[in-house]
Amino acid sequence: MPVGDSLSESVGAGSFGWHVIAELDVARLVVRHRRLRGLCDRLEACADVLPARPPAGIVSALGRELGSRLRVDFAGDRDFLRGNFESGRAARLDRTLLREVADRHAVCSDHASDVVAALCGDRNDACPPSPETIGYMLRSFFEGCRDALVFEELAILKLGRLRLTTTARDMLVDCLCGARR
Numbered sequence: 001m002p003v004g005d006s007l008s009e010s011v012g013a014g015s016f017g018w019h020v021i022a023e024l025d026v027a028r029l030v031v032r033h034r035r036l037r038g039l040c041d042r043l044e045a046c047a048d049v050l051p052a053r054p055p056a057g058i059v060s061a062l063g064r065e066l067g068s069r070l071r072v073d074f075a076g077d078r079d080f081l082r083g084n085f086e087s088g089r090a091a092r093l094d095r096t097l098l099r100e101v102a103d104r105h106a107v108c109s110d111h112a113s114d115v116v117a118a119l120c121g122d123r124n125d126a127c128p129p130s131p132e133t134i135g136y137m138l139r140s141f142f143e144g145c146r147d148a149l150v151f152e153e154l155a156i157l158k159l160g161r162l163r164l165t166t167t168a169r170d171m172l173v174d175c176l177c178g179a180r181r
Contacts, residue, residue: 021165027171043142070108101148
């Protein structure tokens, strides 16, 4: 067994090796998460004014942003997680955390598709969703999305506990603590 492997296992570095997770990689993730939280805040504002519908232009812009933003940002998160934590030798808890993050991303993406369809669907629809239904869908999405982001940040703090630079860890903690208003 190579010395590096036995050393990393003996001090609890886990199965990911010793490559350091630096500020730049975490900064990109933090930017994506803040952007998604901002989108959730704007969707919550829409839910708060129901049963009145926000202006069509705002609804359309939010629908377009939701349709593309989640896909792009979750792809960036997936790349970050794969590049830093996925390994054939990953511990069972580590694999479970990564699978849970992926599952939460999938649920958020499904909810986002439903919200986009409800907000931006065919205006001539004979049976458009009621304001109560749209409100429920919006709340389910933004609460689930916020929870998924928090879970992901906590998972990264656990998985990268020995590999995050101090600044990278502080950035994640600040993002997490700022999210829990």
